[in-house]
Amino acid sequence: ANNGRPLAMWSCASDKFGTKVLAAGVNEVIFLGRAQRPVYLLIHRDDTEGLTLSLEDASDLLGKTTHEKILQLADRHPDSHVAALGPTGEHWQQNFYAAIACSAVNQLHSRDCKPRFAGRGGMGSIMGSKNLIAIVAQAPDVHRGKLPPALLEANKEISRGPGSRNYRDPDKGNGNGGTWRNVAGLHPIGALPEMNFRPQGNDKPVPLYRKSLESNSHYFIKDESCFKCGISCHKNIYAAEEENGRRKPGKFFTKFDYEPLDLLTINLGIYDQQQALEIVELVDQLGFDSISLGVTLGYIMEYNQRHPQQPIVDGLSFGDFHGACRVIQRTAAGQLPEVGRGVKRLSEQRGETAYAMHCKGLELPAYLPETNPGYPFAIAGGHMSMRTFLLLVFDGKTDMDYWVDAITNPNRGVYYMRDDILGLCKFAGAPDKVIEPVFKEIYGVEITREDLVHATQRTYLRGLLLERQQGTTVDDYVLPARVYERNPNVQLPHFITPEFWHELRQRVLQAFEAQIETYGLREAT
Ligand code: SF4
Incomplete structure (x- = not known):
């Protein structure tokens, strides 16, 4: 924020590291303070000892790349997956946007540099500040037997349905x-x-x-x-x-x-x-x-x-x-x-x-800010938590009502965070109708689309309240000033003027304020 304080942030990585942590029987690890020497956390489970967590000496990992650290630790701890810093995160006092690299199955098999990254928001710098160089999750895989039919159906939809088409290759269900x-x-x-x-x-x-x-x-x-x-x-x-x-x-x-x-x-x-x-x-x-x-x-x-x-x-x-x-x-x-x-x-x-x-304070993803007035309202990165970044290209709309709705309507921009809550890859494009029966079969919980929408919106609004608690003011919600200058090479309407922006910001913040009241949310004490 403008006052120098950090704002709410999260970041996720795909592949098997998270699965291994869960296979060890661990849902969550909270790190407090800072280790006195460089360490890595070893989460280990086996049939004789059960679950053990230990901090191991990491001095021999220092200076190595993400890929080198991952391979070294995966070789040392068979049947494990690894989350590791590169040199950037080791120098966390100078680097505020270090990422955490998580090992991938393909990477460990091929020994090619193919990790997945929890990249946004400097999570690697936070990890480095704790002198925590890596995390190893070592546990036998959990074999859950035959998958329930609703999950199989959801996987089919995710793999070949229209929601993920843009991310597939043409030979995989006519991908883009x-x-x-x-x-x-x-x-x-x-x-x-x-x-x-x-x-x-x-x-x-x-x-x-x-x-x-x-x-x-x-x-x-x-x-x-x-x-x-x-x-x-x-x-x-x-x-x-x-x-x-x-x-x-x-x-x-x-x-x-x-x-x-x-x-x-x-x-x-x-x-x-x-x-x-x-x-x-x-x-x-x-x-x-x-x-x-x-x-x-x-x-x-x-x-x-x-x-x-x-x-x-x-x-x-x-x-x-x-x-x-x-x-x-x-x-x-x-x-x-x-x-x-x-x-x-x-x-x-x-x-x-x-x-x-x-x-x-969070650098923009690769979409022009003059095409996306939703950026300042994203909680955890402009292309991760507010789906307004390509709307001008697809819809071509420039009127005030359209953009207020795009940002504040619980079914639109903010609903992009549903996948963060569920732990789904955003590229899965899974429709709600395939998620609801999965919840029923796996957890025995009936949820409706409305439940998902409300849960997502409440989560977003809590993020806004956290920002407020950190001391944000209206001046934190701004776009880079160059958006007001028209670039003649941009073949899209130029619509964000200072007047447009100020009215939009006022209406968006008012709409969110009304939602906060409706849900009865308030800042944590
Ligand atoms: S769509 Fe998501 S889970 Fe699938 S390969 Fe890509 S990043 Fe990984």
Whole structure:
């Protein structure tokens, strides 16, 4: 918040780490205070000793990448899964947006760097502040036998239904190709963040379209998945090899997802395919939130473009791949706190906040803020907890009533948080009608869509109350001031004026206030 206090935040990672924690019989671990030396938590369950929790010496893990730590601990503790920091989280005092990398089944089998990340909001920095370098969950898998019919039905819908279509490949129920498709979808309409969220109106991003890499004979793109997921949204890129006249995947490079890809390459003026693969992988290995890092680097590059005589951070400039990699490595090592503490602090320190792309201190995902006035009202990240980020592209609406409703109607923007409450991947796109019978069969609880809507809305409103409790004022709910300037390269209506914004904010906050009263919620004491 503007007063420097942290706001409510959560962050999730997919694959099997959570399943292993649960298999050990643990629902929740609360860490208080700070260990005196670097440690990792070992959650261990076996048939003779039952459940034990111990803090183990982690000094031999320090300085290693996320992937190295995960493999080392998984080798040391067979049949385990691991959550680990990279060097970034070890230097938590200088880095406020470190991520937590969670091992994936595919990663442990292939020994390729394919972890899943709890990336947003600096959870890795919090973990680092406790001198907690990793968590290992070691327990035999729980075999639950035949799945109940409602769960099988839900899995079928999730794997092949329309809700997850955008994340699947064409050979999996006519999918649309994964989040990467957004580069080719948003670039032609000038809605792709380029050079610090300023679409340039040129063809430079085209080499980073999925079809461009597909047509490059050096690469082999394979869709792979988290543990037991039929959607397979990971678009993993390998060096192409030939065997008996057939192409097959060779050395693994990295995975392309829309946000890291855009924000670490196109948003920094980097368009080379191989460089894109390297920078995305570097950031995964070092354990950053790639969104926060990409946005902060984009700000620095624009600042230096505006101030060629007095540049900051090694004079980093758009398109400087090698310079960016050096800055990333030095930041991870704790040598550049002005980068590692994020774009809000840096822009305030430089006295130029208009083009710092964040809301409430959390760097924006890769959707232009001039297309999404819902950003400031998101509780845990603009593309994770408020589904208003592509509405202008899909609906094209710019009137006040539409946007007030999009943000405050419990069935719309906020309902995106339902999946966080249920523990579902947001890409599953599971309709309520398949979730309700699963609850009945597994927990014996009857829930209706209305129950889910109310539970989600109450959760959101409690988040708002937590923000208020931390001392937010109306001035915390703002967009980067550059949204008021029309970029002629953006081929979407420009509708957020200062007058529009002030009226919208007033009406949205009033609507939420009325909901808080209706539910009888209040700040915790
Ligand atoms: S859709 Fe979700 S659970 Fe499935 S592979 Fe993708 S991130 Fe993992």
